[in-house]
Every structure is written in structure tokens, then in C-alpha cells.
Amino acid sequence: MNKIFEEISKLSTEQINQNTTEIDVLPVEDCLKLINEEDKVVAFKVETFIPKIKIATNFVINAFKNGGRLIYIGAGTSGRLGVLDAVECPPTFGANPEMVKGIMAGGNQAMFLAQEGAEDSKQLAREDLINEKINKNDVVCGLAASGRTPYVIGGLDYAKSTGCKTILISTSEIFDKNIQADVLINPILGPEAIMGSTRMKSGTAQKMILNMITTVAFVKLGKTYNNIMVDLQMTNQKLKERAKKTIITVCEVDYHTAEQFLKKADNHVKTAIMMLLANVSKEKAKSMLELSDNKIKTALRSN
Numbered sequence: 111m112n113k114i115f116e117e118i119s120k121l122s123t124e125q126i127n128q129n130t131t132e133i134d135v136l137p138v139e140d141c142l143k144l145i146n147e148e149d150k151v152v153a154f155k156v157e158t159f160i161p162k163i164k165i166a167t168n169f170v171i172n173a174f175k176n177g178g179r180l181i182y183i184g185a186g187t188s189g190r191l192g193v194l195d196a197v198e199c200p201p202t203f204g205a206n207p208e209m210v211k212g213i214m215a216g217g218n219q220a221m222f223l224a225q226e227g228a229e230d231s232k233q234l235a236r237e238d239l240i241n242e243k244i245n246k247n248d249v250v251c252g253l254a255a256s257g258r259t260p261y262v263i264g265g266l267d268y269a270k271s272t273g274c275k276t277i278l279i280s281t282s283e284i285f286d287k288n289i290q291a292d293v294l295i296n297p298i299l300g301p302e303a304i305m306g307s308t309r310m311k312s313g314t315a316q317k318m319i320l321n322m323i324t325t326v327a328f329v330k331l332g333k334t335y336n337n338i339m340v341d342l343q344m345t346n347q348k349l350k351e352r353a354k355k356t357i358i359t360v361c362e363v364d365y366h367t368a369e370q371f372l373k374k375a376d377n378h379v380k381t382a383i384m385m386l387l388a389n390v391s392k393e394k395a396k397s398m399l400e401l402s403d404n405k406i407k408t409a410l411r412s413n
Contacts, residue, residue, distance in 0.1 A: 117258055117285065118256070120283070120285065121256055121257075121282045121283065122282060122283065122298055122299070122300055122301060123255060123256070123281065123282055123299075123301065123302055123306060123308050123312060124301075124305065124306050125300075125301040125305065126301060126305055127148070127300070127301035127302060127303055127305065128301075129144065129147070129148065129303075130144050130145075130148070130303045130304070133303065133304070144303060145303045145310070148302070148303045148310070148311055149310075149311060149314060151299060151300070151311070152297075152299060152311055152314045152315050152318065153318065155297035155298065155299055155315065156297050156315055156318050156319060156322075158297065159295050159296075159297050159319075162293050162294070162295045163295055163319060163322055163323065165292075165293045166251070166277045166293050166295060166323055167322070167323045167326050167327055169249045169275040169277065169292070169293070170249050170323055170324070170327040171326075171327045171330050171331070173247055173248060173249045173275070174209060174327060174331055175331075176247045177247055178245075178247030178248045178249065179208060179209055179210065179211060179244075179247075179248045179249070180196075180209065180210045180211075180248070180249050180251060180323075180324070180327075181210075181211050181212075181213060181239070181242060181244060181248055181249070181250050181251070181269075182195065182196060182210075182211070182212045182213065182251050182252075182253055182320075183213045183214075183215075183235060183238070183239070183250060183251070183252050183253070183261070183262055183265040183266075184212075184213075184214060184215070184252065184253030184254060184259070184261075184262060185214065185215035185216070185220075185228065185229030185254070185259050185261050185262065186215075186224070186229065186255075186308075187255065187308055187309045187312075187313050188253035188254055188255050188259075188262075188279075188308075188312075188313075188316060189212070189213075189214035189215060189220065189221075189253060190214065190221055191253060191313060191316050191317050191320060192212040192213075192214070192251070192253050192320070193212030193214060193221055194212070194317075195210065195212065195317075195320040195321070195324055196210040196211050196212035197212070199324055199328070200343060201342065201343050201345060201349070202328075202339060202342065203328040203331075203333040203339065203341050203342070204333065204341030204342055204343050205328065205333070205341075210324060211242070213238050213239070213242065213265075215228035215229040215231070215234060215235070215259075215261040216228035216229075228261065229259050229260065229261045229262075230260050230261070231260060231261055231264070232260045232261065232263060232264025232265075232267070233264065234261060234264070235260075235261045235262065235264040235265030235268065236264055236265065236267075236268040238265070239265055239268050239269060239272075240268075244269060244272055244274055245272060245273070245274070246272060246273030246274060248269075248274045248275075249274060249275045249276070249277065250265060250266065250269035250274045250275075250276050250277070251276075251277040251278075251279060251323075252265060252266045252276070252277065252278045252279070252291065253279050253280075253316060254278065254279075254280050255280060255281050255282060255308035255312040255313075255316070256280065256282050256308075257278065257280035257281075257282045257283070257284045257285075257286075257289075257296060258282075258284075258285070258286060262278070263286070263289055266278060266289060266290045266291055267290050269290070270290035270292075275292050276290055276291045276292050276293075277291060277292065277293050277294075277295065278291035278293075278294050278295070278296070279295045279296070279316055279319055279320075280294070280295070280296040281296060281297060281298065281299050281308065281311070281312040281315050281316065282296065282298070283296070283298060284296060295319060297315055299311040299312060299315060331403075331404065332402075332403055332404040332405035332406070332408075335360055335380075335383065335406045335407070336360075338356055338359060338360060339356065340356060340360070340379050340380045340383060340406065341379065341380055342356070342379060344377055344379075353372060353377075353379045354368040354369055354372060355368075356379055356383075357371065357372060357379065357382055357383060357386070360383050360387070361383060361386040361387060363386060367386075368382075371385055371386055374392055375392055375395070376392070380399060380404070380406065381395045381396055381399070382395075383406060384396075384398060384399055384406060384409060384410075387406070387410060388409070388410060388413050390413075398412070398413060
């Protein structure tokens with residue numbers, strides 16, 4: 111019997127879900143309810159891995175503070191989720207696009223058109239990471255629902271050899287004990303509603319975990335005031351108005367004042383907030399933030 115067949119056959123995601131065996135003959139609403147019932151288990155399973163997610167998050171925080179990056183590697187749905195999380199960080203947190211990057215087996219074109227064969231190459235992952243010039247300050251996070259994708263395993267092997275911290279996020283039992291991951295996050299979710307369709311519960315769990323890691327990492331870098339984004343980039347009209355609303359909410363000023371100070375601060379929301387809350391000039395506000403790890407509350411306490 112083929113070794114890959116044996117490995118895949120053991121995975122819980124490749125088993126038949128006894129709760130959904132009639133999904134092909136049930137009315138639409140009943141099908142939706144079945145899928146929703148399966149989805150309900152995800153958050154509770156992810157919760158049990160918070161201690162390990164904490165370790166991974168601290169890896170990322172330390173990397174960012176030392177000029178390092180978070181680099182996702184994956185294939186298929188898992189890889190696309192890494193790319194999605196990476197591209198959302200700059201507009202959400204005003205982060206440099208180089209801080210979080212997503213690399214997919216098969217390159218950028220695999221984001222839109224499946225290049226499934228690429229996931230079978232360990233060497234391809236090595237080459238992709240060499241091209242990224244990863245170093246010991248970076249964190250490489252492998253995303254593989256099955257926990258066995260050769261591209262991801264090869265990437266983690268190479269990353270570990272460079273001194274990077276490594277993370278593996280999966281939703282399956284890990285049978286290979288030689289995987290080079292400093293922390294393994296693998297909530298077992300059981301069979302998917304549709305056998306093997308890991309875009310479902312598995313994808314939801316991975317998306318939740320990635321959201322948790324990068325959100326908390328950027329919060330700890332001072333990208334929020336309370337739970338409000340204050341480093342957002344005003345790349346469209348909606349975000350320009352959200353920036354003004356942020357200043358109005360935090361500083362308790364009217365629309366005109368928010369607009370005025372945003373302009374004075376060269377459209378930098380956090381600087382405008384500091385100017386208003388500390389009653390200082392733009393230059394002083396910037397200096398206060400720089401001396402306080404770019405955290406508004408720290409800067410105000412030191413004023």
C-alpha cells in the first residue's frame with residue numbers, strides 16, 4: 111500500500127462525518143444547520159491551545175521588536191489564509207508590508223488558481239525561503255491542515271537550520287515526530303462536514319489562530335489605544351473618515367477639530383491623538399511616542 115495513502119487515511123479530516131451523511135438529500139436549510147453545528151466546535155477547540163498560541167505570539171512580538179518578520183508558508187487553503195492575514199496587516203495596523211509575508215507553494219498565481227502539485231516539493235520551499243533571505247530574527251510559520259505537506263515541512267526544516275523560530279499550525283494529528291517546529295498548534299476538529307474539505311472547520315480554525323497571533327502582536331507594539339486602531343493607513347475615503355472618527359472617539363472632540371489636527375499631524379492618526387491628549391506640538395508628540403515604544407498610554411504617563 112502507498113505510504114502517502116496510509117498517512118492520509120489516518121487523518122481525522124479524511125474520515126466520514128457521521129453527522130452529515132445525509133447532507134446530499136436534505137433541504138437547503140437543514141444542510142446549513144448541519145454545517146453550522148460543525149462550525150460551533152471550532153472556537154472551543156482553539157481555546158484549549160491558547161497556552162501554545164501564547165508561545166507563538168511571543169515569538170512574533172520578539173521578532174518584530176528585533177527587526178524580524180513573520181513569514182507564513184503553506185499550500186492550498188492553508189497557504190491562502192497566510193497570504194490573507196499578511197496582506198491585511200498593513201491597512202489594519204499601519205504595518206510595513208515586509209513585517210508579515212505569506213508565501214504559497216506555486217507562487218503568487220497559486221492564490222487564484224490551484225497549483226496543487228507544488229506542495230509536494232520540500233526543495234521548492236527551501237528555495238522560496240532563500241529568496242526571502244530569512245535570518246535568525248525571523249519567525250517562520252508553517253500552515254498545513256494535514257500536518258504533513260512536504261512544502262511546509264521542507265520550509266520548516268530550512269528555517270530551523272537558519273536559527274529562525276518555527277511554528278506549525280495544523281488541524282490534524284502529527285505522525286512525523288521529526289518536524290522542525292518550536293511550537294505545534296494543532297486543534298483536532300474531527301471529520302469535516304464534507305470529507306476532506308479542509309476549507310471548512312480547518313480553515314476557520316487556522317484563520318482564528320492567525321488573527322489572534324498577529325492582532326495581539328501588533329497590539330503589544332502600540333498599534334491600538336484601548337481597543338481602537340490608531341495606526342490605520344488612510345488609503346481610501348472610508349479609512350480617511352474612520353481616522354477622523356477614531357480621533358473624535360479617543361479625544362472627545364468634534365469633527366472639525368479632528369479634521370484640523372489630522373491635517374496638522376500630516377495625516378498620522380496617532381500623532382494627532384497625542385497632540386490633542388497631551389496638548390503638545392506635532393514635533394513634541396512624535397518625540398514622546400518615539401521615547402515610549404510608540405504607545406500612547408506610555409507616552410501620556412511619562413509626560
